[in-house]
Amino acid sequence: MGLGQRIALVFKAKASKALDRAEDPREVLDYSYQRQLEMLAQVRRGLADVATSRRRIDMQYGQLETSSEKLRTQAAEALQLGREDLAREALSRRMTVTSQLDSLAAQRESLRVEEDKLTLASQRLQAKVEAFRTRKETIKATYTAAEAQTKITEAVTGISEEMGDVGMAMQRAEDKTEQMQARAQALDGLLESGALSDATLPTGGRDDLQAALDAARGAGDVDAELTAMRRELSAPTQPKSIGPGTEQGR
Amino acid sequence: MIVRILGEGQFDVADIDALNELDTTLQAAADVGDEPAFAAALSGLLDAVHQIGTVVPEDQISPSALVLPARGTALSDVRTMLGDEGLIPG
Numbered sequence: 001m002g003l004g005q006r007i008a009l010v011f012k013a014k015a016s017k018a019l020d021r022a023e024d025p026r027e028v029l030d031y032s033y034q035r036q037l038e039m040l041a042q043v044r045r046g047l048a049d050v051a052t053s054r055r056r057i058d059m060q061y062g063q064l065e066t067s068s069e070k071l072r073t074q075a076a077e078a079l080q081l082g083r084e085d086l087a088r089e090a091l092s093r094r095m096t097v098t099s100q101l102d103s104l105a106a107q108r109e110s111l112r113v114e115e116d117k118l119t120l121a122s123q124r125l126q127a128k129v130e131a132f133r134t135r136k137e138t139i140k141a142t143y144t145a146a147e148a149q150t151k152i153t154e155a156v157t158g159i160s161e162e163m164g165d166v167g168m169a170m171q172r173a174e175d176k177t178e179q180m181q182a183r184a185q186a187l188d189g190l191l192e193s194g195a196l197s198d199a200t201l202p203t204g205g206r207d208d209l210q211a212a213l214d215a216a217r218g219a220g221d222v223d224a225e226l227t228a229m230r231r232e233l234s235a236p237t238q239p240k241s242i243g244p245g246t247e248q249g250r
Numbered sequence: 251m252i253v254r255i256l257g258e259g260q261f262d263v264a265d266i267d268a269l270n271e272l273d274t275t276l277q278a279a280a281d282v283g284d285e286p287a288f289a290a291a292l293s294g295l296l297d298a299v300h301q302i303g304t305v306v307p308e309d310q311i312s313p314s315a316l317v318l319p320a321r322g323t324a325l326s327d328v329r330t331m332l333g334d335e336g337l338i339p340g
Contacts, residue, residue, distance in 0.1 A: 002273030003280055004253070004295075004316035007331055010338055011317060117257050124259055127308035135311060158311035165256055167339035 008161075015160035016153075025152045029136045032156050036129045039163050043122040046170045050115045053177045056184050057108050063191065064104065068097045074209055081216045090209055100187065111180055114173040121169040128162050252306060253299050254314035256323075261303030269316065272298055280325060288325050296321055 022028045071094035078086035135155050142148040251266045263269060272295040279287040295318060306312070319328050331337040 001277075002270060002316070003277040003328070004269075004273045004318050007317040007319070007328075007338075008254075008314050010332060012313060014338060015313075120259075121257065124308050128311055131309035131311055154313060155311050157313040161254065161313055161317070162311070164338045165254065165259075168337060169257055171337070171339070 011161040011164055012157055014164065015157040018160070019153060019156060025149055026140060028156055029139060029152060032159060033129075033132060033136060036125075036132060036159060036163065039166065040122070040125060040129055043118065043125065043166055043170060046173060047115070047118055047122060050111065050118065050173050050177050053180045053184070054108065054111055054115065057104065057111070057180055060184060060187050060191075061101065061104055061108065064097050064101050064187075068094055068101065071097065071209075074213055078213055078216070081213070081220055083213070083216045086209065086212055086216065093209070100190075104183070104187075107176075107180060107183060111173075111176045114169070114176045118166075118169045118173045121166040125162055125166045128159060132159050251316070252312050252314045253303060253316040253318065255296055255299060255318045255320065257320040259308075260306035260310075260312070260314055261299050262306050263299060263303040265302060266315070268302060269295065269298060273316065280328060283325060285325050288328075289322070292319060292323070293321060 018032065019025060019028050022031070071090045075087045075090035075094070078084070078090060132155060135151075139148055139151045139155065142151060251263055252260050253263050253266075253269065254260045272291065276288065276291040276295055279291050299318065319331065327337060
């Protein structure tokens with residue numbers, strides 16, 4: 001027997017356990033329908049969790065992109081000020097941010113794939129649950145018990161398989177969501193510690209690197225002002241030495 | 251005959267013999283624990299189902315004669331799936 005057939009048998013075995021437990025197979029229809037409704041509700045909650053987790057990652061991704069851009073600007077500014085040490089610091093931090101961005105992008109993508117699959121699976125399950133409800137009433141109106149038995153077995157086995165499938169999609173999505181949440185927390189920690197130089201702080205994002213740059217620029221400003229003042233101070237003597245020759249010559 | 255690909259839904263496949271051979275290859279790879287061969291066989295089998303099968307309407311409820319793991323499922327996950335408690339809920 002092939003692998004596909006063996007997996008199909010596992011589904012059938014699980015469904016037939018439920019059928020065996022019931023005195024009257026018709027009870028199984030109602031019981032199964034209840035479980036389907038519960039499952040649908042679970043899947044909807046699962047989807048909402050995945051979406052929340054993805055939105056959080058999207059937000060962090062945006063923060064990191066802003067950080068990356070800011071660090072690039074800071075590096076350029078530092079170079080203009082002749083502070084290669086600060087430029088190096090900014091660029092090395094930017095590399096950390098970039099590597100975080102890359103792995104975050106990969107994880108975001110895999111979460112999106114699971115979310116899409118779960119969305120499709122939940123739509124299928126919803127359609128099947130609706131069909132099951134109709135089928136259930138038809139079967140209950142069936143004349144002979146033997147005929148009903150066959151139809152019940154088919155319907156319950158079919159829907160159990162669907163629920164098993166959507167159940168696995170949910171497990172995968174939940175696993176991915178947990179991984180993402182753990183990662184999001186770790187990143188929050190990194191962003192808070194300033195290691196990734198959070199440029200989106202509500203206080204205006206003044207970090208140590210920016211402070212050093214401001215100081216360097218401040219020092220540069222002072223130097224420039226000093227030079228300007230020296231020039232001003234020495235200015236009155238200059239026109240005298242050059243000026244008189246030309247002005248008075250006329 | 252109806253074939254389910256986990257995570258993708260059901261397909262109606264008229265020529266099941268074409269699949270059985272591929273399924274046997276898959277089984278053989280699983281038995282010897284050859285992960286790359288298993289991945290290749292699974293991928294080939296899923297492609298074949300897509301190619302020769304038609305999608306079963308969403309409101310049709312029928313058990314599948316063949317259930318195939320999702321693309322990229324690890325061999326260890328498939329083994330767990332076949333176990334008593336298994337990956338398959340319910």
